[in-house]
Amino acid sequence: MSPNPDGRPAEEVAAEAQAIRSDDAPVHGGRVLAYVYDSGVPGLAEAARSALASFGEVNALDPTVFPSVRRMENDLVGWGLDLLGGGAGSCGAVTSGGTESCILAVLAAREHWRGRGGTGTPSLIMPVTAHAAFVKAAHLLGVRVVTLPVDPGTMRVRPEDVRDALDAEGSAAALVVASAPSYAHGVVDPVAEIAALAADRGVPCHSDACIGGLVLPYLRRQGRAVPDFDLSVPGVRSLSVDLHKYGYAPKGASLLLFSDAEYRRGTYFTYSSWPGYPVVNTTLQSTKSAGPMAAAWTVLQMLGDTGFDRAAARAIAATDRIVAAVDGIDGLRVATAPDTTLVAVVADGDEEAGGIDPFVLTDRMKARGWIIQPQPSCGDLPRTVHLTVQPTSLDTADEFVADLAAAAAECRALPWAQADPGLLAAAADLDAATLDDDTVSALLAFAGLSGEGSGRLPEDAAPIQALIEALPADLRNRLLAGFFSVLFTARRADGDGPPQGGDADPADD
Template sequence: MIEGLPAEGVPAERVLAELRGLREADLPTHGGRLFAYVYDPDIAGLDELARAAYAISAHVNGLDPTAFPSLLAMENALVAAAGRLLGAGPGTAAPAMAGSVTSGGTESLLLAVKAARDAATTDAPRIVVPSTAHAAFAKAAHYLRVGLDVVPAGDDLRADVAATAERIGPDTVLVAGSAPSYAHGVVDPIPELAALAAERGVRFHVDACFGGWVLPYLRRLGADLPPFGFDVPGVTSISVDLHKYAYAPKGVSVLLHRDASLRLPQFFAYADWPGYTMVNPVVSSTRSGGPIAAALATLRHIGDDGYLALAAKTRDAVGVLAAAVQATAGVRLFAPPETTVVCLATEPDVDPFVLADELAARGWHTQPQLAYGKLPPTLHLTVTAAVSGTAAEFAPGLAEAVAATRARGPVPLPPELARAAGALTPEQVTPELIEGLAAGLGLGDGATGPMAAVNSLLDAAPPALREALLAGFLSLLQRPAW
């Protein structure tokens, strides 16, 4: 147990040693075997450069750009870089593009919704998104008290334009599409959706948080992907995360608007108090300049040619992994591997959650995705440039994991847990119940190790109960050790 506030100060080297010790329990952030959460370009010296840049601006405060013009210059450089990549700037269809640097994709999406809500005249604003849209839209709707209309995606896992048209009403303030969707890695029909939104006089946001920095390079390499940037008429805003395929440290995202007037409702300003007038373009007031400096250093070090090469390595790795899935009996590609995602499903005799554990036991860390509507559970693999060095090893590992999964069979849930999944309501989930469930699943005080039983329980529960169970479990984890 680490004591947060010891009676006497601890020497610096011991503090660092303790932190390194804690990190030993984490999944590997480098090495091309973790297919979620982190983005690794496998560039020697990049981590050290980012850390040094972070240190230079760690104590700079983004609250007032007139006090710290260095941070203003960095933010403007990042926004300009993202804008140029996504079809804005002099001589383009969006010469007056404006943007802001945020802490991540969720904040970017929240602010896109806020700008649309605050610009509207309706008293009951609503947003229309496909069922494959990122959950951050639901979070934004919840936080901002905006109605959420979810349109089922088509059989091809893409947004259904006709169904979207039916859901747009007089209170709709924003329509959104993904480039690509996170779960399956497919790109929505952005030109058609944007044209529909423009026809109805509604803002249209492209959630390119996940792939916005890599798709332009994949298109330059010949990938058959639809346009999704400001070159598409009707696109009014785009979000792109730099801590994903721009390979910057977390957390830096950019929210772009076609022009400054569209961005203005994003701001929050308040002068009716005795202190300084608060004016914030993003959610936070005080912001460290560290992540922004690290992001700028990363972009400048890699450069346009470097990102093109990284995209090529990623594309090739996706091809190798997809071929491994296609060559392995018992698993299949669930979605076309057209971007940077390999999404696989399993045959009935291969439990997907046991397979995830078996892959993890062999050093391959995937992200299980639970069943949703008519969609079965799947395994999600986010592929980065670093995977190009390990992709060839995946096929034998997958074959071994599938064979081991077949031999083990599904993880049987204890009868009382199975009954609970079918009978509980969200309102019945209490801290005491969560502690009992955690003990019954053998989780103890943590969430490391095999997770097939946990995922099987969650998969058997309806979405509202899943939410309550996971919120309760996270609450169980996030408590002080006295």
């Protein structure tokens, strides 16, 4: 039953929707250095929102009924191909986001592999730094992932490791993925070498430019050294680039570009043997809103090449400023020189040597009103803080680096975050596969991830980050899923389920 069976006036509902949002991180203003991409261009976000709203009900399922969809999608894809090395016959699609683009890229490769006579389970070869979306794609599509380490100095995959993996996989290899750049460290893998090795063995390469694809071409035009990464690289058969990241569009839009229509065909789904309309889907969704595409199209029209160039120049200027400042703060350094506008900050030395814990730093920055993103250690790659630097970061860079230095000074007097030894000892006896929901809830409460008016991480989240980092991966994943399962336990009309928002007490559930 609806919480308001007789409905409510629009203004009242809108006011409540705004009130619900009041605890959200701000999406503009340069104080959030992950999740959001703020161009800072006056009027741009408003125009995009207006397009989002006015096309929200247009159904991009059928471009013959809604020809606006065809026009806007072809404009966006055409621009992407011009910018990102598309040759004769290249093509693409607008998808709902990076993950959908990555899933479809893996689907294209799997179908191509099957078309070449592949049998059994195909494999996807990727650096450990490639986005989790590819692991999700492999999980959904019955593909086996072969993960390669990266050079701990450069954070890039080594071509010889790709070659060895390709040789070991032989005819099972269906796709090689390279990042341009990686989310975690902001560096571009050696795409040209990797794609050549793959092409020699008849294996396609996907260049994942979801986050950097609309920045790197402009940095190159500005005279920066940018490694080859786009569709012009021989062997790159597909490339993903997100419009809702550095395309400054509202969420829900990405481009998946292909070298040729033959390769793209594997992503199309058609079905006409049921009594309803013949279904033709070019992406995972069927009925889909034209809103995000219209918003992205609006941004493209308004900014033009000059606007994107200026946005990239501002974001990279802010990045340079932040990188220089980080390297000047005792106990911190940049993990590796980034190729673009993503920065990973790491401790310079361990706790004994005066290194600063990235997890504690994240909390101290949060107390100063900045949202930066902790990234756990992974194998021999250390824990870091991720910064997605944006054009508006240039306006806030001086304040940011001053606060970073002050937060670092505070951190020097604080111990590094450690996982609770008692909890770790208890965890050692647990088998993630057989844990029931009650045990997961109890563990979450013990770890401080539920109870006490939560629904969010506590202000000092470093101990929780350290715990998550220290747990075995299967148990970690079970607890993370359990946490979200608790967050998304709906309150029902009969009063069952936790109260929502700031008062939620999932432990009482």
